[in-house]
Amino acid sequence: MYSFHYIEAKSLKEAGDLLAANPDAKLLAGGMTLIPTMKARLAQPSPLVDIAGLGELTGIELGDGKLVIGAATKHHDVATSGVVKKAIPALARLAGLIGDPQVRNLGTLGGSVANNDPAADYPAAVLALGATVITTRREIAAEDYFQGMFATALEPGEIVVRLSFPIPRRAAYAKFPHPASGYAMAGVFIAGTANGVRVAVTGAGPGVFRWPDAEAALAKNMNPAALDALVVAADDLNEDLHAPREYRAHLVKVMAQRAAAAL
Amino acid sequence: MTTIEVTVNGVNYSREVEDRMLLVNLLRDELGLTGTHIGCDTSQCGCCTVHVDGRAVKSCSMLAAQANGAEIVTIEGMARNGALHPIQQAFTECHGLQCGFCTPGMIMAVAGLLKDNPDPSDEEIVHGLEGNLCRCTGYINIVKAVKRGAELLCGNGDKSSRR
């Protein structure tokens, strides 16, 4: 690792000021993406501004048809929260499928959403549920927030504070995990919401995306068989040594059917 | 440099460390606690698992500075007064190790698993140990050892099996 300066932020304001004053500064939350990246010398930020301990960024609250989760909430806490399990069980289940227990004990919701790895799990839930990303500057709709591989609407110095998930009528997530890392080779989150059925796909493409054909089919018939006739176009999907794009296209449909079966 | 204060296996330490020092290097190089191993050094294998404030983490993927103020338990903190911890005892009885390189991390991960789920099924054990790799055992005896450890921890040590 290159040398850097570490600062434990005492408040959200202090973290914001440090980012504004230091163009090379970076936030550190769970470190489960950032520290391995820095160890591989793929990034050289300084100072690292640790926000993991900020009370302003933690907490899980239910009210007014919404589930609001602080950005520094760890995957383990989402997975085991009684409130999340009751309000959006599919979200708790998704959090419990991320990586492994040690990763879930440190990794955070905000870090995952800020990083927007194309194979990360949370982006599928955020997009399918039509959640809102609340930052230190504004509220961003999921639709506008995700902008492709590792790209988001976040501006330099902007900090994710919490996410607000509208409570769906029902929802389910199914993923085909990479056997070593647990990241999604394909993951599909289906939500039956007040605004209709929403289907979001992660792991398969360069970034999380919605699958309108599946949404239309499930709106008519909320049943795995409704997806039988659909074909997922492989052209724009990812291809790597783990899976060719045609296989990923196949997995998307199978995962969507598994999620639909679990609704 | 950052000054950090940590409690490791019940002993308080204060050290001035480089900001980029990893927790595993603090434990091994500064405190001489070499029971915590470095396997992959890339967050995959779990050899370096220790408990920080009661939760299992990979100490190769955490800065020592992030652990400032924390209570840490390593494999050296498991045995008490010369007696093996029940999970260590179970690994011994069930032959849950061969070369032993993964074992310190495995034991710490199992301790974390059994804390959250004192009576796990085979499937829950496999899911709960996803962060730990073993090149020797094929995991079968590790799963047995976790079941035995669960028995010993809940005081059912005299029964060889609960099924």
Ligand SMILES: Cc1cc2nc3c(=O)[nH]c(=O)nc-3n(C[C@H](O)[C@H](O)[C@H](O)COP(=O)(O)OP(=O)(O)OC[C@H]3O[C@@H](n4cnc5c(N)ncnc54)[C@H](O)[C@@H]3O)c2cc1C
């Ligand atoms: C072995 C392993 C397996 C994994 N498997 C999976 C998996 O199956 N599925 C999955 O989804 N993920 C997986 N991950 C990634 C894990 O979920 C990470 O925890 C997560 O992607 C990043 O969260 P973090 O809190 O660790 O962020 P960090 O690593 O601390 O930060 C990541 C990035 O986000 C920025 N950031 C952090 N918090 C904020 C904030 N509040 N506002 C703005 N920017 C912020 C940081 O500056 C940095 O650029 C895995 C990781 C490992 C090491």
Ligand code: FES
């Ligand atoms: S050495 Fe830490 S996970 Fe392998």
Ligand code: FES
């Ligand atoms: S016993 Fe050799 S790696 Fe597990």
